[in-house]
Amino acid sequence: MxxxxxxxxxxxxxxxxxxxxxxxxxxxxxxxxxxxxxxxxxxxxxxxxxxxxxxxxxxxxxxxxxxxxxxxxxxxxxxxxxxxxxxxxxxxxxxxxxxxxxxxxxxxxxxxxxxxxxxxxxxxxxxxxxxxxxxxxxxxxxxxxxxxxxxxxxxPFYNNPEYIKVLSNSIHEALKDKEYDHLLFSYHGVPERHIRKSDITNSHCKLDKSCCITPSPAHEFCYRHQCYESTRLVAERLNLPENKYSTSFQSRLGFDPWLQPYTDRTIERFGQEGVKNMAVVTPAFVSDCLETLEEIAMEGEEIFHENGGKDFTTIPCLNDxxxxxxxxxxxxxxxxxxx
The missing domain is CATH 3.40.50.1400 (Rossmann fold)
Incomplete structure (x- = not known):
């Protein structure tokens, strides 16, 4: 059975x-x-x-x-x-x-x-x-x-077409009646050493702009690649211009280097650069939790407003x-x- x-x-x-x-x-x-x-x-x-x-x-x-x-x-x-x-x-x-x-x-x-x-x-x-x-x-x-x-x-279903379709639909529905200047894909962060440890080739991972887009068996277990690929596929499906979206990583802990750019600093920078209407989606989670409801929807919005931003939209997780x-x-x- x-x-x-x-x-x-x-x-x-x-x-x-x-x-x-x-x-x-x-x-x-x-x-x-x-x-x-x-x-x-x-x-x-x-x-x-x-x-x-x-x-x-x-x-x-x-x-x-x-x-x-x-x-x-x-x-x-x-x-x-x-x-x-x-x-x-x-x-x-x-x-x-x-x-x-x-x-x-x-x-x-x-x-x-x-x-x-x-x-x-x-x-x-x-x-x-x-x-x-x-x-x-x-x-x-x-x-x-x-x-x-x-x-x-x-x-992992980060690039599964059915998942990408549902995630894209959820973003479209949340933003269809809103004006927004930028859509931030915020993923949960992990220490950089986790990415290197998960590299089954022991040589591919450089944690730079090239390795995640260069085909490799390492991608099967590479969290960073899979995050960027989820972003790319959704952006492609929603026809997002390159200057209208970006990817960041949240929830770092301790003093070791974690995946960058950091979400809080990214939100701060957009506010300071004059972005007035911003939306954030959190595709590392399928259920809303502390990291989405408090860290992004509350702390993130506060950071954005403190740095000159006006409208901050948090897109719900897929939930049920x-x-x-x-x-x-x-x-x-x-x-x-x-x-």
């Missing part, structure tokens, strides 16, 4: 600093998020970050928390429920960090008699700290607890919009019907 496990990032159980601290501990101690030796990682996370950041993060979560709970969890459940209406196999939901866990999701499917699972990381682009950590953990749990269960994984539900359902049904 076949079944599906949808996996998103996760969220604290509440905005209480204790719950936020527990969530951050699990998240930041993941060796694919902070890829340092365990002792050094523990020193940084448990000795420094968890003594200062939970309170600040809890305040940020309080700004965006819904009556039903965490927006990311609520939206993910809505997506699960809608997909369930379009498919005839069990659909379980899990989070990489927090609840419900991947262990919970696999157990739920196993108890329903599922022996073949389609693992669906809800990330368009591949990265160590997103897709890879989900796949590795799911396969570890499967090997340990369900040796007779088979796991297939949905590949009908064409996205239909697209995911189609992918699932295609997998189910494979010989």
């Amino acid at each position: 076949k079944g599906v496990l949808l996996v998103n990032l996760g969220s604290p159980d509440s905005t209480n600093p204790k719950d936020v601290k527990r969530y951050l501990d699990e998240f930041l101690m993941d060796e694919r998020v902070i890829d340092l030796p365990w002792l050094l990682r523990a020193l940084i996370v448990k000795g420094i970050v968890l003594n200062t950041r939970p309170k600040k993060s809890a305040e940020a979560y309080q700004k965006i928390w819904w009556d039903e709970g965490s927006p990311l969890i609520v939206l993910s459940k809505r997506l699960q429920d809608k997909i369930d209406e379009h498919t005839d196999i069990p659909i379980a939901l899990a989070m990489r960090y927090g609840s419900p866990s991947i262990a919970d999701g696999l157990k739920e499917l196993h108890e329903k008699g599922v022996t073949q699972v389609l693992l669906m990381p809800l990330y368009p682009q591949y990265a160590m700290a997103t897709t890879e950590t989900i796949v590795v953990l799911a396969k570890e749990l499967q090997a340990k607890n369900y040796p007779d269960m088979q796991i297939d994984t949905l590949p 919009r009908e064409d996205w539900v239909q697209t995911l359902s189609n992918w699932i049904n295609q997998w189910v019907n494979k010989p």
Whole structure:
């Protein structure tokens, strides 16, 4: 019997600093998020970050928390429920960090008699700290607890024409009645060293303007290339002039170099250069979350206004919009019907 496990990032159980601290501990101690030796990682996370950041993060979560709970969890459940209406196999939901866990999701499917699972990381682009950590953990749990269960994984869909169509439609709908001077594609940032570590050729990645547009096997696992390619394909579909859009990266942490240009500095620069009407879309996420609702829609807008900007539009993530539900359902049904 076949079944599906949808996996998103996760969220604290509440905005209480204790719950936020527990969530951050699990998240930041993941060796694919902070890829340092365990002792050094523990020193940084448990000795420094968890003594200062939970309170600040809890305040940020309080700004965006819904009556039903965490927006990311609520939206993910809505997506699960809608997909369930379009498919005839069990659909379980899990989070990489927090609840419900991947262990919970696999157990739920196993108890329903599922022996073949389609693992669906809800990330368009591949990265160590997103897709890879989900796949590795799911396969570890499967090997340990369900040796007779088979796991297939949905590949990154950053350049899938159906995904690009849905993303483009969402942007068009959000901006069709608005005048805007610039559209910024803001992706979640990762340390530059993650890009180099993911280079299976050990030689292609230069982190310059050329390597991401030069064909290479490295692109299969290159987050930077996949982000720029998503931007290019959407811009092509929407016929955007080159001077009307750009790509940036948000949410850097620590002092190591992360992917650039940085979103906050980019928004600041556009305001200072006289851009009055700006829109931001966040294609690294399919569900609205802290990074989109607070970091972009609140902090980003504040930066823009402080630097002379006037109208700031944040385009919602795909969430549970009908064409996205239909697209995911189609992918699932295609997998189910494979010989």
